[in-house]
Amino acid sequence: MTTSRAVTVRTVTAEFAQELIDAATSKAVEIGVPMVISIVDHDGTLKAFRRMDGAPLLSVEIAQNKAYTAAAFGISTDAWHEFIKEDEPLRLGIVHTDRLVTFGGGYPITVDGDLVGGLGVSGGHYSHDMQVAGGALEAVGLSTG
Template structure:
């Protein structure tokens, strides 16, 4: 392989759909209508579901949480707590489109490589974070 190319790892459609299904199941158990989005390593939607009754705005919020987690390679919740220490850093992101520094976005990783991310919106911040974490538990089942 030449030096002017590289190989990217990405979440597969099959895995993305499994993550979304696990998220739907968890949100249902919490009686919350959510939108669950899985994006690839570039922040492009790979799979998405808007549950019956989920507010229209949850679609964009879930997408933005997933985009943020994929782009930063960290949980959106960790990103917030880390950057609250330096409000200048957090304020600098206000003008960046699609950055959602709120709970409910988690990266999908293999080792130190980001393969994509999941974003959840529809419940409280705590519920969204819980649904996202349970959705990613399918990764542990495959290990």
């Protein structure tokens, strides 16, 4: 009996990561909110990044952590809030997990059913962050859910 000792993993390409950065930037310009945009690969390593002029410094880390959260769990950061809000022990405990973000603006990047990375946007209210991230995914033919 032969068992596999390795798996093939698909990940976001540098070219596609840049396409997502550009799409998010266009959406941020459209709504008039400067953003920080991060793309991570399937294992959460930073692949592409942009801090638009005027985007808050604090948003640099938040955007990267949103992308990481989305890639690490395969769900959007706003879905985390829905998942934990009624579970008091989980709600109080999980927030101490490094790099976990539980408010909107981070989405998994899924191509042909495979989780290939994460997109994180920060710079405005989380509703603006979600609008920009969702707009970027839509612009490249992907969805937020």
